[in-house]
Amino acid sequence: MTQPPAAMPYPPPPPPPNGRWQPERVDPLPGTEFGLVQLRVEPITSGLAIGSLLAGIGSILVSTLVLCFGIIGASGGWGGWVGGAFTVLSVLAGAGAVIVGIVARRQIRRSGQVGQVRFTGAGLGMAGIICGSSGAGIALLSLTLTLVLQLSS
Known part of the structure; x- marks a missing residue:
């Protein structure tokens, strides 16, 4: 049985200055301080x-x-x-x-x-x-x- 992802202890990092890459979703990796960021790709x-x-x-x-x-x-x-x-x-x-x-x-x-x-x-x-x-x-x-x-x- 999988556990729901825990809330990240810190906010996601800000996007680069040009603003083209916006995070769509951040999934924390359990047991680490890292997260998996899925970026929104513009059409x-x-x-x-x-x-x-x-x-x-x-x-x-x-x-x-x-x-x-x-x-x-x-x-x-x-x-x-x-x-x-x-x-x-x-x-x-x-x-x-x-x-x-x-x-x-x-x-x-x-x-x-x-x-x-x-x-x-x-x-x-x-x-x-x-x-x-x-x-x-x-x-x-x-x-x-x-x-x-x-x-x-």
Whole structure:
């Protein structure tokens, strides 16, 4: 039968001056003057989620180049080539944003167990997925519009 932990005869030590490490729990070690301190670890925003959002925003920005160059160059005959090149870039960035966003949301969902860092940023991951798929879709629709304009002139 285990005994409940005895009260510590002294208060826990103060945290370091920077204040990042706050003790969450202090368990005294019976028969000694020592205690086991469990520190509170602050949650960390997932870098994968941030990267997913940045790639998704980049995909949207590149998809606007597809539209701009496609419309400008449609009458000259070069709009489809330039728009196609930027479409490939936008679709690759968008697909990367979607894949990394899914991985980030899985990482966030699985984090926070005992002894592990807790990640936050599920909304950032979802925004990256949405922006990436939107950017790729806008680029493909812009290329279609460019090719229709180019072939009709």
